[in-house]
Amino acid sequence: xxxxxxxxxxxxxxxxxxxxxxxxxxxxxxxxxxxxxxxxxxxxxxxxxxxxxxxxxxxxxxxxxxxxxxxxxxxxxx
Amino acid sequence: xxxxxxxxxxxxxxxxxxxxxxxxxxxxxxxxxxxxxxxxxxxxxxxxxxxxxxxxxxxxxxxxxxxxxxxxxxxxxxxxxxxxxxxxxxxxxxxxxxxxxxxxxxxxxxxxxxxxxxxxxxxxxxxxxxxxxxxxxxxxxxxxxxxxxxxxxxxxxxxxxxxxxxxxxxxxxxxxxxxxxxxxxxxxxxxxxxxxxxxxxxxxxxxxxxxxxxxxxxxxxxxxxxxxxxxxxxxxxxxxxxxxxxxxxxxxxxxxxxxxxxxxxxxxxxxxxxxxxxxxxxxxxxxxxxxxxxxxxxxxxxxxxxxxxxxxxxxxxxxxxxxxxxxxxxxxxxxxxxxxxxxxxxxxxxxxxxxxxxxxxxxxxxxxxxxxxxxxxxxxxxxxxxxxxxxxxxxxxxxxxxxxxxxxxxxxxxxxxxxxxxxxxxxxxxxxxxxxxxxxxx
Numbered sequence: 001x002x003x004x005x006x007x008x009x010x011x012x013x014x015x016x017x018x019x020x021x022x023x024x025x026x027x028x029x030x031x032x033x034x035x036x037x038x039x040x041x042x043x044x045x046x047x048x049x050x051x052x053x054x055x056x057x058x059x060x061x062x063x064x065x066x067x068x069x070x071x072x073x074x075x076x077x078x
Numbered sequence: 079x080x081x082x083x084x085x086x087x088x089x090x091x092x093x094x095x096x097x098x099x100x101x102x103x104x105x106x107x108x109x110x111x112x113x114x115x116x117x118x119x120x121x122x123x124x125x126x127x128x129x130x131x132x133x134x135x136x137x138x139x140x141x142x143x144x145x146x147x148x149x150x151x152x153x154x155x156x157x158x159x160x161x162x163x164x165x166x167x168x169x170x171x172x173x174x175x176x177x178x179x180x181x182x183x184x185x186x187x188x189x190x191x192x193x194x195x196x197x198x199x200x201x202x203x204x205x206x207x208x209x210x211x212x213x214x215x216x217x218x219x220x221x222x223x224x225x226x227x228x229x230x231x232x233x234x235x236x237x238x239x240x241x242x243x244x245x246x247x248x249x250x251x252x253x254x255x256x257x258x259x260x261x262x263x264x265x266x267x268x269x270x271x272x273x274x275x276x277x278x279x280x281x282x283x284x285x286x287x288x289x290x291x292x293x294x295x296x297x298x299x300x301x302x303x304x305x306x307x308x309x310x311x312x313x314x315x316x317x318x319x320x321x322x323x324x325x326x327x328x329x330x331x332x333x334x335x336x337x338x339x340x341x342x343x344x345x346x347x348x349x350x351x352x353x354x355x356x357x358x359x360x361x362x363x364x365x366x367x368x369x370x371x372x373x374x375x376x377x378x379x380x381x382x383x384x385x386x387x388x389x390x391x392x393x394x395x396x397x398x399x400x401x402x403x404x405x406x407x408x409x410x411x412x413x414x415x416x417x418x419x420x421x422x423x424x425x426x427x428x429x430x431x432x433x434x435x436x437x438x439x440x441x442x443x444x445x446x447x448x449x450x451x452x453x454x455x456x457x458x459x460x461x462x463x464x465x466x467x468x469x470x471x472x473x474x475x476x477x478x479x480x481x482x483x484x485x486x487x488x489x490x491x492x493x494x495x496x497x498x499x500x501x502x503x504x505x506x507x508x509x510x511x512x513x514x515x516x517x518x519x520x
Binding site for chain 2: 027028029030031033034035036037039041042044046047048049050052053056057058061062063064066067068069070071075
């Protein structure tokens with residue numbers, strides 16, 4: 001049951017990825033339209049120290065880690 | 079995971095009317111000329127990001143963590159970054175045993191001495207104290223016009239734990255750099271060296287209640303409950319990601335992650351209580367977790383630039399073969415108060431199901447399974463965070479920020495009926511934490 005669920009999730013995610021990729025060519029901004037995206041605060045990992053401190057807290061306090069980046073925490077974190 | 083680098087820096091002061099329009103045209107032209115011409119020969123100076131954070135759970139754990147991150151961009155967009163982290167943890171941590179109407183005595187992890195829990199309260203191990211140091215070194219550079227690569231190492235050391243990890247990432251640009259596909263892998267090798275040695279799985283906690291004829295007799299019994307002095311664990315992480323620019327104001331990201339953890343994953347300082355029909359804890363066992371864990375995750379993030387604000391929203395779905403499935407929703411909205419100041423509220427909601435082997439306690443007549451843990455962190459759990467960040471940009475690219483967060487963990491009843499006196503006690507107390515952080519960029 002669990003294996004089926006996992007396969008289904010993987011299949012859905014893969015389909016989503018390919019759908020997104022096929023639609024990607026019509027999306028985007030021209031190089032001269034990147035004034036807003038070029039702002040440091042528009043970076044997907046803006047305030048990366050906040051994210052790294054939060055990752056450490058949640059890795060220590062919850063049963064799940066990773067997603068945005070690698071899941072490994074590299075600490076005992078009791 | 080994101081390999082796209084910011085291509086610009088700061089804008090000027092706020093202007094109105096025609097001036098604003100002119101400034102917009104100028105910045106657009108500037109961005110365009112930078113993108114079209116590039117200037118790969120210019121090397122930037124070092125940039126530093128520093129932060130100090132204080133985390134406190136009140137009567138439980140408190141931590142002080144400091145980070146210094148240095149980054150330098152060399153010719154041809156090659157970049158080196160180094161990050162040093164130091165944190166100090168003190169306080170008390172729930173040891174997994176059930177609360178009782180009477181105070182309970184536990185042996186310290188080292189075997190030397192005891193600690194006593196308060197009547198009616200979750201037993202806390204107050205011997206918890208550690209200092210950790212971490213160093214990350216990362217190098218990234220374009221490999222060709224369409225490819226970017228990155229590689230790094232990480233060391234982390236604390237009194238009872240050592241971790242060494244290496245990582246590598248490869249990104250490819252498509253559609254005029256509007257689409258980036260990234261693939262990353264990380265391998266970590268950890269050594270766990272528990273205080274007092276590694277307890278044998280599901281062995282009884284040896285407590286000196288006066289039944290031993292001598293200290294030596296206790297020491298022998300304690301040593302018998304230990305399997306070895308240390309153990310190891312390896313983690314192999316894979317991440318496949320796509321980031322996509324939707325339009326001038328909108329960027330998104332999707333990641334799929336796979337994590338294979340192999341080796342010792344038990345918490346050597348946690349117990350599972352065995353209670354009788356009256357709800358009295360008669361023994362405490364050292365917990366035991368499987369030595370392999372496979373986790374999958376899906377992560378999506380979207381960022382949108384409104385006229386006077388930036389909205390960041392993300393969702394993560396995670397699932398593993400321990401039975402822990404979680405949903406995480408997170409959002410931030412940066413109100414741009416002026417060109418140099420912002421205020422950013424933050425909300426995070428998290429929900430997880432319990433691991434298959436999670437049990438808040440064992441009944442005396444229950445058959446023990448191979449694995450058992452009463453650690454609420456792998457139990458059924460809801461948490462939420464609300465916070466706010468204030469930031470101000472100063473001259474010469476300097477910037478400071480202040481952050482305040484409130485974090486609440488509310489363990490949920492996993493559906494096990496508490497016998498006798500245990501039913502009147504709180505088996506799932508919530509934990510509140512406060513986070514204060516100051517950061518400075520220069």
